[in-house]
Amino acid sequence: MRRLVSFSGAVLAAYLALAAAAFWTAWRAPTGRWVGYGFDPILFIWSLRWLPFALAHGHDPFTSNYLNYPDGFNLMWNTSILFPAFVLSPITLLFGTVFSYNVLSTVALALSGWCAYFAFRRYARREAAAVGGLLYGFSSFMFGQAFNHPHLTIALFPPLVLLLLDEILVRQRGRVVIAGALLGVATGLQVLTGEELAAATALVAVLGVALLALLHRAELRSRLPYAARALALAAVVAVGIAAYPLSVQFTGPNRVSGPIQPTGFHVLDALEFVVPTHRQEVTFHSANHLGAKFTGQSEIDGYVGIPLLFLVAFVVARWRRDRLVRFAALLGAIVVLLSLGPRLHVAGHTFGAVRLPWVIPQRFPVLENILPARLALFLFLLLGLLLAVFVDRIRLPRLGLVAILAAVFVPLVPNLPYPSTASASPPFFESGAHELGDGSVTLVAPFAGVSGGTTRPMLWQEAADLRFRMPEGYVINRSSPFDPSSRNSTLFRRMARIQNGESVEPLTNSERSEMRCTLARLGVRTVIVGPMQVGGREMDRLFRDLLGDYATSIGGVGLWSDALVAARHGAGGCA
Template sequence: MTREETPRPQPRPRAALALVAYLILAVLLFASAWRAPRTLAIGGGVDTPQFMWFFRWPSFALLHGHNPLVSNYIDFPAGMNLMWNASMPLVGVVLAPIELWLGPVFSFNLVTTVALALSAWTAYLAILRYVRSQVGAAIGGLVYGFSPFMLAHSLGHPHVTLAFIPPLFLIVLDEMLLRQTRPFWQSGLILGVLAGVQLVIGEELLATSVIVAALGLIILIGLYPNAVRARLAHASRALAIAAGVFAVLAAVPLAVQFAGPQRVPGILQEQNIFVSDLLNFIVPTRMQALAPAFLTRISERFTGDIAEWTAYVGIPLIVLLAFLVVRQWARPIVRFAALLGVMLALLSLGPTLHFNGRISHIPSFVLGLAFPLLAAFLPARVMLYTLVGGWLALIKAPVLYNILPGRLMLFAYLLVGLLLAIFIDTYLSRSVGRRRLLVAGVVLVALLPLLPHWPYDHTDVTVPAYFTSGDVTQIPSGSVALVAPFSHGDEATAMLWEAASGMRFRMPEGYGFIPGPAQDPPMTATQSIMVMVQRGEPSPEVTDSLRQQILGDLRSLSVQSVIVGPMANEDRMVSFFTDVLQTSPTQTDGVYVWPSLNP
């Protein structure tokens, strides 16, 4: 294996300028929410208020002597193990001053915006190790940080869009495994720290990063066994240091996750739903600007939901990348990036092939049977065995079987950005005149299908004034309040209200993974009726026997207050609790409150 020529170090002002440019683009993308960032949230859906709660809890917990990795302020009394719930504890700690000053909605918008810009920037820095073209690296970073993957998950999944560490992993692993210009202990120390930080930002990204690194190493060995063997001693020592550092940093979080309360066994979500449909690579969703209705009607048939339809690359960009790979196959970085990118795309297909929203019974690894046909150009057996092994790991391996296959496309976009930067560096930067215009036009045509739909989706999440005013102090601090709309797998608004109140109270409700078959707290008669009401379904008449049963539920849950906020079927919910509690509520600051209950 020959090393790629190392580009000259770039001036720091250029890197700073790139970061500023990415931040401006991110703010412009989400401008619809930034018009009123304390009441309008980027994206929407049930995950958004959940993450707003996640961002508020760690600082509150640390300031009040609670464990930031578990909480019974939701799903009281048993609570929730937050290490199983993508809670991003480090982000919550860093956000503490902003949370206290500007509130949870602003904090969520800030994280969602910075996530794209920072991810694009670290990708730009990583790509600069392989190209001389600043423009190429900047566009490559843009492809990663503003990819269809990022656009889709910005609807409410900051734990996977705050993806600035994977490109840093690439930089460190490149140094550790290939270049080896620094002492092994430095690379190992940095890798261990990065892994520890990623664990408490987003554990899923750490797990997928490990999988991608393992796949990449196997492919590298298949391509250049002698070169890898020559570097093995240095790399092994560095990895040992990294493992030791990570073990120290990760000991407490992992102990809480796997030995703490409310740990969640088994498979968390359907394995064959959130995957890449074969058509998704060439069919856009409504998240793209160039998405005619006849194509979005196809994408809307894909399994899962729009936040997980993330594989769109587009025919023009696929053709450009194929041209580059064929013409530059002799270059090690092109060969490696292409093979790893194809591997990740295949694994993102999930357990079985999906086509046009239909789930087949054909294992997705069968597409790897094409590798032997290309044995003259690539390590066919290594590719096939690696694909089958990765496929089995994602289906059968404990913990790893909880990874959603479609989310591997994040790393594929990093490789797409790298290959596109190499194309620009090879053909655009070294062209002049009409040829330069032609190449620039080709790049533009390849990128146009990835343009995001604008304005980006946003949701009004105005918090009732009650929760941010002094009136909320009528709820005893740390007491249990039952809040409507009831929070469960379909609804999490009350979690935002609790966060906005400064965690004034606990709730016997919440949305997240807990032991059991659903993302819901154990349902009582009270909670079941609340869900019926807020969904507009018929609910039983409040008879004396039902009233006594509900009062018993409230006693068993230690409920001292009931709050009904703005919601669908609000009048029905108020009438329901008025009948049960046989007293009228206090109406104040946009909510109905029954305080100081003794059910």
């Protein structure tokens, strides 16, 4: 037992070291740079700060109007990673949110692989299980999502479900209460970590259970009583943990209906499994050119590589009569079909006449918000299991086995150095923005939202310890996914044009009056123009026109501190 614990600890340490090495560009300055790039990391950084802030100030952690004021938004409809934010709160408060985000990004890969290692230990020796866990935790999917989606790389839940369902449905050796309670706790906490992954895991689990029942019909009756009791208990425990958050989501303010993302876009191309794109270290020009044609470029996660495909084909052919191998291969094939989406895509071309199985789940509530491409995570879990079986059962000289594993893993190495992003905010915000009243409403330009092309103001707000509210934000709300509710106002449309580098004509009197009314309606007390890549002078000119030449230059920003008074005075009568 002591040797097993020692080996398991060594596996975790190795996974952590590998993840830290992969993300070394961020760890060289862990409070000043974060892992990855793009819009989304700032949303998660903001969420890591929101939870301890809300708990300390008596706010509801599941809803907030600190973004998208006054309407606010429902955190349960956003990828708010509430449970990880709670666990990481001490690190966030002691070392800062960016440091906490880097810890999350790094530990996510290591712990996901470690959970897969424990799941695979049921079917293979510890060394083989460690190899399988390595594939799962450091797959193309994981490195592809680590750019900006930690709610997907915190992927402990799928291997834990595999482990617990194996106990509940197959082995049935432990106490039913323990197995059921553990599954319920894992499910409830996953809902508070990432609902898309919870729903996707439930979908794949249901398909896996159905497949298992089909393959072993003769054993159903004898195993049903234990399984039914355990699953019923799991449901009760999961509901006990997640009932209130889900009630806020589906009956509370700013609830959302319908698919959030466009259907049929974020899918895997049929060639994606074998074509190395720019995200891989080992690639070539023609492959990159072909990969650029794949739909849903932000979700290119399915690269498996030809060596791994050949190895899996060998495992399936060599041990095709083995029940475990047969189950993993068939479920993997089902997952591949689902990940292709509702229509077949080949080299970026859509074959509309070829309807695929995803047309069924995309019609159901909740399931409609699963992006099919992200089911690749479950493919790598099953591939990791088959790889563990291979390493466990094959009899080869050690050097030969190492060569085979190198051929499998080298194509999966991500393009290095892995990107990271500087987190610097203007000194005004980093010093606490004390000129602003606590909880006051501040419009920050450039405004945060997808139409504005940036999320930086959310980072500045977090740097100021959430001292103020903003009528903007890259969040999902009832009015608009990833944009402020006021995005269609004359003011926000003009700001978006300026932020995106467009030339704008002079304001008319009616436009000027309408913009001032928008500021008054939103209760904006302060306007801040911060650093902008393009349009900074034009943005400053806009607010001088609206509010007068009373801006204060302080800490790298321009500040209008009496915006509400100026807006009301200049607006005249507002409807």
